[in-house]
Amino acid sequence: MAAGQISRIVRTVLDDPRTLVGKLLCCSTLILLLFRLAGGKAKRSGGSIPPSPWRLPIIGNFHQLTANVHQGLDALSLKFGPMFMMRLGSVPVCVISSGEPAREVTNTHDAIFCNRGSTKASRALFSGKNDILFAPDNKFWKLTRRLCVSALLSPTNVQSLHHVREEEVAQMVTVIRSNQYQAVDLSDLFYKLASSILFRAVLGKKIGTDDEGRRASNELRMKLAVQSTNAITDLVSFEDFIPALSWLDHLTGLNRKLKKTAQTVHAMLDQVIDEREEIQSGNNIGGDDNDNSSRNDGKGLVNIILELQRKGMTGLDNLTRIDIRNIVLDMVLAGVSTTAAAMKWTMAELARNPQIMKKVQEEVRSVIGDKSEIRECDIDRMKYLKCVIKEGLRMHSPIIIGRRAATSVTIGGFKLPAGVTAWINLWAVHRNPTVWDRPSEFLPERFLNASYNFKGQDQVYFPFGLGKRICPGVDFAMTEVEYALASLLCWFDWELPDGVLMENLDLLCSRSKPSHEIAPLRLVPRPRPAPST
Structure with missing residues (x-):
């Protein structure tokens, strides 16, 4: 961060x-x-x-x-x-490491802490305009968030994209099989998987249908995802924290780098939106129906926005190109890195705990039996797998939740002044020894008979946030993570590469930053024979 x-x-x-x-x-x-x-x-x-x-x-x-x-x-x-x-x-911050005051910030006083504030990087990437991630709690934020949920992130829409996840995960499994007995970079594969699924959902269809076109398309999408994410997380501005030293942003070259990054990201986003507009102008909402090389991925978020805008839907008729671009960028920032990180950390913890990996593999394989492929409907029967993923998210919470107080307020018996930013440290909340037994150990069994979910309904477990700004893509992300990990655990056994010690994984898992580039996870796959159909 x-x-x-x-x-x-x-x-x-x-x-x-x-x-x-x-x-x-x-x-x-x-x-x-x-x-x-x-x-x-x-x-x-x-x-x-x-x-x-x-x-x-x-x-x-x-x-x-x-x-x-x-x-x-x-x-x-x-x-x-x-x-x-x-x-x-010069920025006052209140760090919160307990669930009760965290709930006061996000629920009891959510009207006061409804804004996140912005950074120099976010203002450049979003052209200083409204978006979903950093915008204040205003009409635009409510409208676009509601639109994204109804058009993409609702349970019904998530289910309708099951074939997208199945196709992309099958492609990942094929890549791993082609590298059998050689270490594969799961961090990179998870990042590519998350970006491919998200862009197919947002755009409604693969840009390229032949192998060469699809490869170029994926490379463009990956470049967009990486550049935009890194611009938010890695470009640090003195202006954000020490305004008197803002001139150092020019001296260090940050202004130039940020401007170049924003221009590159905007150009790539404009390219994919232009294609969607061209398809719509030909009255072909959802893609080229004459193209039988891939299944239709639905209308896609961008197509739906353009269609509703053309029909004059209240609130959307005034959307600009920048507004649409920002919505797509929001989806990239919120849905790629965090989803890839959840898969990476869970697999890393399983590699550190081979007995737990064996147990979850036995469950997955018993559910699948002699079938040659996994369907998403099979996942509901994999109770222990769901516990494994919940435990991975507990130990490696993806974010620090930041909220800025609009007025002075009392939280946890303390008075916080207006303008203070509350940082909710999920890493600490999820490892609180007064709540969690042996909090530093990977113990999926703790969730077997517990009622914890991802909706933020309690004060001790909320990996996707709390309150009105809780991540709206919970179902989208978790369906993807569950299906991808079930596939890897079903079709492969996993080992550490030669020369890599368990201590190396201990060091990897001690890190808190979710970026896949910081410490790649490399494991050796041992393919299981594919069942006969």
């Missing part, structure tokens, strides 16, 4: 006093030392404000953020409590 990236930048420049920023921060350090010698101590609650660790001038508490931000914040919560204040540059 951005905070972790800034933390590393701060540490780098502190180690290099030759740079202008390094000199500035070194001066700040000297000021801090004088302050400490004069008796300065960590700021604690003098009444109603949450306690706070001591901070450096200018940069605030950035130096206390570790590479694994979730774990670093959890460590601070052990010292300062489940709610504590930080200042990241």
